[in-house]
Amino acid sequence: MQRPTAPRLFLIDGYALIYRAFFALMTRPLVTSHGENTSATWGIATFLKRLLVTHKPELLGWVHDSGATFRDDLYPEYKATREKLTDELQADFDRGLERINQLLAAYSIPVLAVPGFEADDVIGTLARKGVDAGYNVVIVSGDKDFQQLVRPGVWLLNPGRGGPASVEEQWVGVENANDRLGVPPDRVIDYLALVGDSSDNVPGVKGIGEKGAQELIAQFGALEDILAHVHEITKKRPREALLAQEAEARLSKQLVTIHQDVPVALDPSTLQMSAPDTQALRHLYLELEFTSLLKDLGGSAPSDAAAPPPAIVPRPAELSLDTDAADSAPTYSNRPAALAMTMSASGVPVLADARYVTVDTVPALEALLDRVRDVPFIAFDTETVPEPGAPATIDAMRATMVGLSIAVAPGEAYYLPFAHRHEDGGGNLALLSGDAGIAGRRLNAGVEPPVNLPAFASDAIAPLRAMLEDASVKKLAQNAKYDVLVLRGAGVRLAGLEFDTMLASYVIDPGRRSHGLDLLALEFLGHTMTAYEQLCGKGRNQLPFDVVPVDAARDYSCEDVDITMRLRAKLEPMLGSHGMSDLFRNVEVPLVEVLADMEWDGIAIDLTWFESLKTRFKSERERVEQLIYTEAGQEFNINSNPQLRVILFDKLGLPVKKKTATGPSTDASVLQELAEEGHTLPTLLMEYREIFKLEGTYIDALPKLVHPRDHRLHTSFNQTVAATGRLSSTDPNLQNIPNRRELGREIRRGFVPRPGWRLLSADYSQIELRLLAHLSGDPAFVSAFRAGGDIHRQTAAIIFGVDLADVNGEMRARAKTINFATIYGQGAHALSRQLKLPHAEAKAFIDTYFERFAGVKAFLDRCVVEAKAKGYAETLFHRRRYIPELKERNHNMRAFGERVAANAPIQGSAADLIKIAMIQVHQALASEGLASRMLLQVHDELIFELPAGEQAALSALVKREMESAAALDVPLLVEMGVGDDWVAAKS
Structure with missing residues (x-):
């Protein structure tokens, strides 16, 4: 099909696209770390990026509806069947609309609307005027009504969508205009008048379907001609339907006809596309936490700095850092001016005030080390590639160091190449396509073989290794744990780490979605860093870092340490002003070495045991499958939600608990509720899902993750993920192996010590x-x-007012449930479900609890009041969690904020306490010279590996250090056990 050529006028059906974006993520909305629903804004932002990059329109207008129209007067039920939003969802939608208007303003895209007319009519009129003025018009919408406007000079573009489940865009022109509805454009209104439109509640003629409408139009033409010859229609059903519903047919045609005479002018100067205000976009994307879109904005430049900030509606309680108030997450309301940039000879954009130097000789290295001794601290960063045979992922345990960068002052940095190469196993990389980023283009230009320093392990580099191991040389990094592990693999135990910008960002605002260097540079320095993909390309054309030309690698890597150095100057004062320096310096930074040691040691698993579990789990899953089929009365795909809906709600008639955009929900909460009501199939489905998840997540996956060097599992502990302050575990996640059911415990039995050693479990009670x-x-x-x-x-x-000896099992179970429900702010509804009590009885139970423990109730209430006043909750160790949800209009979000405010001081203090204990235990193990090792942290539990003869010493050390981690008004108690596997040690 012939595509439109310039000059082109693109007209976008705005509300249709906004609604589609909002509802597309209804079941799993995108929400910022501060609670804002960004689904609609994200959808429109990515749509605009795709449209502008792909099609580069000359003129563009964004068209909206504007209130009630003549169609509502004609037919009050018009669009009455459209799904109504709840108050909470409407608030989310309205907020999204505000953001989208800011987005359009940043792109200088005009929003067009005419009171009394729908967007369809405005688009129809502008399309007619555009063709008359000599433009090729493109209507961007998926609405079938616009088929009636297709003619020479007018195209439709259904934009499709990106992402994992991407749908290609579709063009409609005069050549294929009949394909979708089976009628030509000038008969679309007649077709829709007959079949109706359920989405707009257009009645049509009941009894006439798509095929019937097509046949009538082919035989008689327009609706009026069909009605005039109604007695000639040979088929009884359509003839009688038209005789009985003539008025509905004529009304429907009026409703679906797009007017092309709306009082709106076509002003090309207003619609002319211009360069977007990148500074305004940067501000907006930072607010919305659109990380990938931020990276696409390109390098910073002085011209960006001059752009005024957009009229962004501040999120709840947002204040500038220059105020004395402390009631919001630290952030800049007025963004800093962008740092000036220039283009280096390597092709990598660099900071204009920076001096980046390659150190590729031993004398130059000696001079650098002398410079290092003259400065108060240095920033450092390693550049790596996966070791041979390792997956192409960022895994410090399987990385080989290519180079090292060191900054000694802002704007002064050095790059030390160790393992750059010119060829890849005999294939000259200079033959690669230029699509492989800056480095690929440099290779095409023909680069001399790289000059490296002597090997990192050589005697000539010993002074550098000594400096890295010298605690008197103070060091800072971004995500230092990765570099600590890389250096460990190269034979160096780093010492002197005193600052980590990623950890500083996390301590200052744990709710921030990303603490990555690129985002921190944007927010605090106004600087867009060179992305790895810009340097090395992406996809199959991506180059490994060791073939990047040294001068390009230098400029890229030195920028990292330079920005890290500059960020410290921004973040360190903030830690002090918010009273968080002690938490940062005494807990989070020392924990880096502790976690690095734990990750380096890893833990063993019994591969033979896991192989036997595969057979047992498969047998158990198949047993549950047969029970499910028996209960359902047929076999079906248990993992197919559409098929499951049919079985549960159509065939078995179970009550629908929750709806999604595609039908009744079958998620875990729904199955749980149905199971609690006594329905057998949901109970079996939950059991099946648990087995299926355990198989895929642990039984099949863990043996594949065993490291080939030491045959142990090496998880990664993440310090900057959970807003509560807790550590998380990934690759693999060893913190979520269930312990309550026998199947989960069977997996834990496979975690074992090295031969001749045992495991010790120490758990805070x-x-x-x-x-x-x-x-x-x-x-x-x-x-x-x-x-x-x-x-x-x-x-x-x-609670029950009885003697301790008279407490029975049921009383204890209920007390335990409400004890933990209190911590997590659960109300009567949740408690009634857990205890299987009537709502009124559960409420009375809570009331009695708080009457007996009035101090607990007063404390929880006080937490909420103080958090509303301050904007944050605080732990015993002064860790803050900002809670903007407390000032939200949305009731559900505000209630969530209140639960967080009550829980955060408790859960966050527990997270701090275990970290302090880990640091103390780690130091004590070293000072007492024990060979025992701390391997895992799982919430409030620590797992150790100990050789024969150290059980008594280790038990005493661990108990002493864990129970003295904090001085409380109640005693801390640690429960310990020793065994030949994790379960045996725990029990």
Whole structure:
């Protein structure tokens, strides 16, 4: 099909695209770390980027509806069947609309609307005027109504969508205009008048379908001609339908006809495309946490700095850093001016005030080391490639160092190449396509073989290794743990780490979605860094870093350490002004070495045991599958949600608990609720899903992740993910192996010590309840813990007003449930479900609990009040969690914020406490010279590996250090066990 040529006028059906973007992510909305729903804005931002890059329109207008129209007067039920949004969703949608208007303003795209007319009519009129003025018009919409406007000079473009489930865009012109509806454009309104339109509640003629409408139009033509010859229609059903519904047919034609005489002028000067305001886009994308779009904005330049900030509606409680108030997450409301840039000879953009130097001789290295001794601290960064045979992922445990960069001052940095190469196994990389980024283009130009320093392990480099191991040389990095592990692999134990910009960002605002260097540079320095993909390309054309020309590698790597150095100057004062320096320096930074040691040591698994589990799990899954088929009365694809809906809600008639855009929900919460009501199939489905997940996540995956060097698993502990302050575990995640069911425990049995050693488990007993007692100061709660024994039994005695000896099992179970429900802010509804009690009885139970423990209630209420006043909750160790949801209009989000405010001091203090304990235990193990090693942290539990003869010493050390991690009004208690596998040690 012939595509439109310039000059082209693109007219976008705005609301249709916004609604589609909003509802596309209805079940899993995109939400910022501060609680803003960005689904619609993200959809429109990515759509605009795709449209502008792909089609480069000369003129563009964004068209919106504007209130009630003549169609509503003609037919009050017009569009009445459209799904109504709840108050909360409407608030999300309205906020998204505000953001989209800011986005359009940044792109200088005009929003066109005419009161009393739909966007369709405005588009129809502008399309007619555009053709008359000599433009080729492109209507961007997926709405079938616009088929009626296709003619020479007018095209339709259904934009499709990107992402993993991408759909290609579709063009409609005069050549294929009949394909979608089976009628030509000048008969579309007659077709729609007959078949109706359920999305707009256009009635049509009941009894006439798509095929019937096509046949009538082919035989008689327009609706009026069909009605005039209605008695000639030979088929009884359409003839009688038209005789009975003539008025509906004529009304429907009026409703679907797009007017082309709206009072709106075509002003090409207003619609002319111009360069976007990149500074305004940068501000907006930072607010919305659109990381990938931020990276696409390109390098910073002085011209960007001159652009005024957009009229961004501030998120709740947002203040500039230059105020004295501390009621919002630290961020710049007025972004800094962009750093001046220039283009280096290597083709990599660099900071104009920077001096980046290659150090490729031993005398030059010696001079650099002398310079290092003259400065208060240095920033460093390693550049790596995966070791031979390793997956092409960023895994410090399987990385080979290519180079090292060192910054000694802002704007002064050095690059040390160690393993750059010119050829790849005999294939000259200079033959690669220029699509492989800056480095690929440099290779095409023909680059001399690289000059490297002597090998990192050589005697000539010993002074550098000594400097890295010298604690008196203070060091900073971004994500230092990665570099610590890379250097460990190269034979160096780094010392002197005192600052990590990623950790500083996390401590200042743990709710930030990303603490990556590129985002921090944008937010705090106004600088867009060179992305790895810009340097090395992407996809199959991506070059490994060791073939990047040294001068390009220098400019890229030195920028990293230079920006890290500059960021410290921004972040360090913020840590001090917010009272977080101690938390940062005494907890988070020392923890880097602890975690690096744990990751380096790893943990062993019994591969023979895991192989036997594969057979057992497969057999168990197949057993549950047969029970499911029997209960359902047929076989079906259990992993297919559409098929599952049919079985649960159509065939078995189970009650629908929640709806999604595609039908009744079958998620875990729905199955749980149905199971609690006594339905058998949902119970079996939950069991099946758990087995299926355990098989894929652990049984099949873990043996494949065993490291070929030492045959152990090496998880990665993440310090900057959870807003609570807790550590998380990835690649593999060893913190989520279930322990309550036998299947989960069977997996844990496969975690074993090295031959001749044993495992020790040390677990804080009821740490969150103990912290609640300490923080609340409730006399009854504190006394119960000081008395020792079973806290849940003690609580039950107080709640039910009975002697301790008279507490039965049911009383204890209920007391335990409400103890933990209190921590997580659960109300009567949740408690009634957990205890299977009527709502009123559950509420009475909560009321009694808070009457007996009035100090706990007062503390929880006080947490919410103080968080609303300050904008954040704070732990015992002064870690903050900002809670903008407390000021949201959306009731559900505000209620969520209140639960977070009550829980964050408890859960966050527990996270801090285990970190402090880990640091103390790590230091004590070194000072006492024990060979035992700390291997894993799983929430409030630490796992150790110990050789024969160290059990008594290790047990005493661990108990002493964990129980002295903080001085509380109630005793800290650690429960320990030793065994030949994880389960045996835990029990």
